[in-house]
Amino acid sequence: MAGSGNIMDLVAGNPVVIFSKSSCCMSHTVESLIRNFGANPTVYELDRVPNGRQIERALLQLPGCQQSTPAVFIGQQFIGGNKEVNSLHLRNELVPLLIRARAIWIWNGGRN
DSSP: OOOHHHHHHHHTTOSEEEEEOTTOHHHHHHHHHHHHTTOOOEEEETTTSTTHHHHHHHHHTSTTOOSSSSEEEETTEEEESHHHHHHHHHTTOHHHHHHHTTSOSOOOTTOO
16 A cells, blocks of 8 residues: 555655646646746656556545645645645745746746
């Protein structure tokens, strides 16, 4: 069974990791938001990986994890789901977090 140690193994070495399901519109929304800042998240679609159900059960054991997808890690730290990521974005805290995690290098506020 995949425990939180196994989740951390999947997260290790990746600036941004999203645990998702192919049918979850909130997962796609979060992934699009993060990609729009120039980050390239590692995405694990739990309905398409062999041990997805085990990973999903382990995610639900994480403190603060209300639902299994999306589950977002930035800089190897569990951030939360759609609500938490969008809250960070609205408070202008998501980009600095992505920069600190080295998921993106600079951000010009969307200006070219």
